[in-house]
Amino acid sequence: MKFKNIARLIVVASITVTTGTALLLWSSGLFAAAGGLAFPEQGGPISGTAQAGQAAVARDASTAWLNPAGLTRIDKTQLLVGAQIIDLSAEFNPDSRTTTTGSDGGNAGGSFPGGSFYLAVPVNQRLTAGFSFTAPYGLPLEYKSDWVGRSYATELDLLTINIEPSLGYKVNDWVSIGIGIDFQYADFEQKMIVPAGPVDLNVAIDGDSWEVGASLGILFEPSATTRYGLIYRTEMAHDLEGDLNTIVNRQVSASQTIPQSLTFSAYHELDPRWAILADVGWTDWSAFDRTVININGPAAQLERHLEFWAGCALPVSQELAAYDRRFVCQFSGV
Template identity: 30%
Template sequence: MKSFHPLILLALTGSATQALAGGIQLYEVGQEGAGLANAGSAALASDPSVLMSNPAGIAALKGTQVSLNGQAVLGDLGFQRDSGNDFSGNEGGNPLPILPGSSFFISHAVNDRASIGFGLYGNFGLSVDYGDDWAGRYFTEKSTLLGISMQPTFAYKINDDLSFGIGPRLVYGYYNTEMAVDNNALLPVNPFKQDGQLKYKDTTTGVGLNLGLRYRMDARTTLGLAYTSKVKLDFEDSPQAKGIQNPLLQQALSGVQANNLELDMNIPQTLTLSVAHQLNDRWTLLGSANWQDWSDFGDIAVSLDTAGGTASGTVNRQYQDTWHLSFGAQNQLSPKLRWNMGVAYDSSAVKDQDRTVDNPMNETWRLATGLNYQLAPDMDVNLSYTLVWLGDMDVQQSKRSGETLSGTYPNSALHIIGGGVTWRF
């Protein structure tokens, strides 16, 4: 959500709306740096996963290095209705199932100046599933948005202190969503006991570019500056409806189903500045500041309001740019064991009044820790844990008929557990 809105929670908007929300862009893909809450991400270069955050970093790696990582995102998020709610149904339970992920990185020093590398990773997207009996089913039932990146990388040492890197990025995007349609809409009585369903699924690809500079100010201090361009994902498919018994809704949906629905989404561009300072033989202090262009995420949706029986065009999700600040430290407990720790803050991509049940984002705090152990002279293993705290999130979302889904997500959080291994040849 990177910002934690940064891996983004996603789903659809409106009454049986076909709209893409945001998601979470995660910093954590199982690598050692996950235990630092992104602190120093563009300055540190301890393994080839650095090419994801700063492609210039692989110029500091010797020989050939390979990292294989995995992580699991566990949600702790639940909606609770309040007295202002007009919809029947349950509260959806925990809509965030366990979301597993993995990544692969490799780097190779061609000579004293040039290095090449490759990364396969997924740090964008999330999945929610409220079920088909929850109170907000006419807004969304389930939705999955995933972005998998493939990034060849080239880095070059301009001199002993300054390196630059470039990594063209190919992103494979997958989007799948479902919502309920109220068969009794537009009718004075309620003859239908079952809801209809509206589904949409598509895959696409997009391209972008990662750029980076890494500068060693002195023997103890390193700066990193990294930029990732936006990646445009154009989903285009025909929505599929089933179980629509209301003839008025059948007519309204016929036009939506007859044509392909285009959903244009931009994975936001980002800019990161990081610093790493070796205080002494044991301690290294780290920091990062980051900006993400969420205001350009996309104004995308086709809204079908069952109360009005009409379809509308795009919906502006009112996203806003986010910023991130993190601080961390590494403690070399022994020649083989390193302890990582970090804290980070991310602003919210939506204002409180614009929050929706398909997009229950908020400002977030990260607390992270991890261990890296040298199992053999040519192999390290790492484990990390990150708490992503979203706090309380109030939501009020209305249909044109005036019915309101109202409630809160209390004490919301994500738990991210990761680990990996790095081989050096």
């Protein structure tokens, strides 16, 4: 079977190493470690420049996710598949203020795979359709059973899957706009060991949720060598519902917001060989100021307030601008 309009398949592989210190785990455990949950690296070619220029580069199908306005620069149908291995390091350092006994829990991180899928299909000279399948947020943590924070969590697993159809429209020769509708699935599981008299009680909480959001983008091209991109992602308020598994199983629900974000990117070719890329990004981590878990039954409601969150990113990178990207894989049919 032939698909004559499919011009290119790109397969990208990358390795991402994330390090950090887990400074706190809160009573709900939900969406803990805030900024550590966000994985901007989604296995696309832009990972090679640490995501610098992500909303302005717009040279392959991954722009369907990075900035749908950039879809107008794709002149042929393009399919891109990304794969990566993420190596996460998370350590907790107890100090004199720690009141419980136990170990530091060791390195709670580990290695886990990631993947992505992107598609760009030109409709006409001004309109291009896109599609992306990504996992922008995630957290796998597993501490030793004797660590000092075992009553908060011994295991935390968060998985998000984001499905986004998108459109890019070329307003004129130097301005394009884009929109994407996000359908996001979140699955969360937390395990803990809670003191209960003479014995400890193993407790597990799990839940999942679907939520809808949007991405709005704009791309400015003042010259053939310079581009500026802006991408805004709306917040998504997940209402997770699931089970509290202990001696007596109960239904549990929790509300948590994935924060809104805004990223401005610049791309400029210095000469035919070199280009410079830059990003300035903002994420509204204040959306993490509270997480509420409601447990059906005689027990009540758990709340945790976070006093302050702030987040920004400023990556700058140079890259080789002139090379043949067809080495990854090129074909004209299936």
